[in-house]
Amino acid sequence: MTGLRTQKALAEMLGVPQPQVSDWENDRYSSLEISSLVKIAKVFGCSVDALLAGIDADYDRIGTAPAMTLPDIAVVAEGDVPPDAVTTRHERAQRRPEVLRWLSRPKDLGDPQAYGVEILGDSMLPAYRPNMIAIVSPELEVLDGDEVYCQLASGERVVRLMHRCRGGCILRPYNPAHSTRVVRREEIEAMHVVVYSRACDR
Secondary structure, X not given: OOOOOOHHHHHHHHOOOHHHHHHHHOOOOXXXXXXXXXXXXXXXXXXXXXXXXXXXXXXXXXXXXXXXXOOXXXXXXXXXXXXXXXXXXXXXXXXXXXXXXXXXXXOOOOOOOOEEEEOOOOOOOOOXXXXXXXXXXXXXXXXXXOEEEEEXXXXXXXXXXXXXXXXXXXXXXXXXXXXXXXXXXXXXXXXXXXXEEEOOOO
């Protein structure tokens, strides 16, 4: 850089003592603070990653590794398929008779096992109309107050609002015409959290 020929000039631009620049150049610092790296990068007009290039081969490979492309999301009908049956990673080209359709994946949904459930009835009105799709993530922890897709030991599979209670949980529909149920822990075979909802184009 023109006009930047000495440690003193660099120190003045960075606002640090000249001996500190000398220590940097002679590897007398085991590490630099992030704020110092940012200042140096701004002076030389480059990124912090450019300053770190060549220091650690494993770190360099992180920046060059191709991003993993996750598959589209398989959609199944509410009640037709146990949640665990659709949580294997699969490609759109694979023929699966239980899959109604495929959805493009939300960009911030990193769970490769996510799947969609097409709502069939009116129990979750007004939040979920029939034919809407609840996108479900088996990877995320289910918390009290979450909307869930739940499979019961009886074979019933429903989307409900879940609240925990002593010994089990309460499965609550939004539509007051449908009954709220209390189920014991041993009655629950699978429970996955709903993370998105989408209208279904027909």
